[in-house]
Amino acid sequence: MLLKKALALSISGLLALGAVGCSGGGDEGGESGEKSIRVAMVTDVGGVNDQSFNQSAWEGLQKAEKDFGIGASYVESTQDADYVPNLETLLDSNNELIWGIGYKLSEAIKTSAENNPDQKYAIVDYSYGEETPENVVGVVFKAEQPSFLVGYIAASMTETDKVGFVGGIAGDVIDGFEYGYRAGVAYANKELGKNVEVLVQYAEAFDNPAKGKAIANSMYQQGADIVFHASGGTGDGVIEAAKEQNKYAIGVDRDQNYLAPENVITSAMKRVDMGVYNLVEELKDGKFEGGSTKVYGLEEGAVDIAPTSSDNVPKEILDKVDGIKEKIVAGEIEVPLNKETFEAYTETLK
Known part of the structure; x- marks a missing residue:
């Protein structure tokens, strides 16, 4: 009897495990189930x-x-x-x-x-x-739009005049993040009279936190004090590196501040x-x-900087970001989304 009961419990446990593995939502509902x-x-x-x-x-x-x-x-x-x-x-x-x-x-x-x-x-x-x-x-x-905004924030806040970008795998989607970010830095350089450099490296993976951490650590060692990632799960390592090195990171897609509240200063949100x-x-x-x-x-309202940005970014910078948003929406700033449009954009800043 005990053997039968144990077997039944074992089978039911396996069935439950299988259900969780492929589905996070139930299919019950209504009279028909x-x-x-x-x-x-x-x-x-x-x-x-x-x-x-x-x-x-x-x-x-x-x-x-x-x-x-x-x-x-x-x-x-x-x-x-x-x-x-x-x-x-x-x-x-x-x-x-x-x-x-x-x-x-x-x-x-x-x-x-x-x-x-x-x-x-x-x-x-x-x-x-x-x-x-x-x-x-x-x-x-339009991932290039929030990336432009966080690029402006990074260039405004850096104390070393060197920031980083960690990409997952190069392609049209991540190009938007990279070149939007670099354009935001360029815009801030022109406005603030700075010469902030952007370090760029790709992890060639969206699921390798160890690689993301290694790249971020290398950038911090080269003098960058803020690193933005657009690399999916690989970016978990970027944020971990920022936390360990007491540097800043910029998250992506979701508001990633909760992963390191004192280190993730903002995120380029894509809803x-x-x-x-x-x-x-x-x-x-x-x-x-x-x-x-x-x-x-x-x-x-589907892309923006994270609502927690005010926790770490000075109000005067966020006020300027609001003005930049208005210019982007009005078409006064056309944010580049790849190498070709970025090069054309930077010509307009000279």
């Missing part, structure tokens, strides 16, 4: 707890679950080879909408969408432009949660517009 709409997401290799855009996406989906009564779930990817099978898993689970979180899923999403034209898909941080399949919506953010939430609401209302791309920026 099922939600009317099921929405799921596939993370990139950073995982759902990356303190960055994957986590933000999941928070948006959880909020949609709470507000709209949908069924929400996710599947984590530990390597790039997981993307296709993970999408297949969610396709077999009868989800009305399947998300790919991050540009690294772009090929897998497009192939899956073309092979399953009746299935709705969405992807964060990627636009297929005119080649967007009719059952796919791209959700992109992935808002983009996910809004599209799920449109799906619920029957307004899903496949074959399109949604673009979010300062004007939509």
Whole structure:
């Protein structure tokens, strides 16, 4: 009898563990025990707890679950080879909408969408432009805008006239962060009569905190006193280095001040949660517009500096940042998003 009871408990424990592994949201609801709409997401290799855009996406989906009564779930990817099978898993689970979180899923999403034209898909941080399949919506953010703002803050606050940027993997998305940041520094240099240098290095990974920490430590040793990262989970190491070296770091995507309240002076926020939430609401209302791309920026309130910035950034600097925001929204400042537009922008500052 005891053996049977122990076996039963063991089996139930394994079942519970399996459920947690692939889903963070329940599917119960209504009299039939099922939600009317099921929405799921596939993370990139950073995982759902990356303190960055994957986590933000999941928070948006959880909020949609709470507000709209949908069924929400996710599947984590530990390597790039997981993307296709993970999408297949969610396709077999009868989800009305399947998300790919991050540009690294772009090929897998497009192939899956073309092979399953009746299935709705969405992807964060990627636009297929005119080649967007009719059952796919791209959700992109003007990451260069908040990066410009934190670049201005970094250049205004540095005491060594040297700041750093740690990127995950080079590409269109991270270009926006890097060159927006460098442009913000350049703008501050012109305004303040400074000559702040920007150190730049890529970790070639979004899931390697040890590499992020090593790069940040190297930058601090070279004299940088503020380092901005746009590297997903790799950035956890950047923030850890700042804390250990008693230097400053700038977070990304979410307000990352809670990771090191005295060291993370601000964050370049990109409200992935808002983009996910809004599209799920449109799906619920029957307004899903496949074959399109949604673009979010300062004007939509989807990018900005972190609300905790006032904890570490002087008010006079934040007041100037508010003025810069107004100029960006009004089109008076066109923030560069890649090397070509950055070089053109810096010419205007001479």
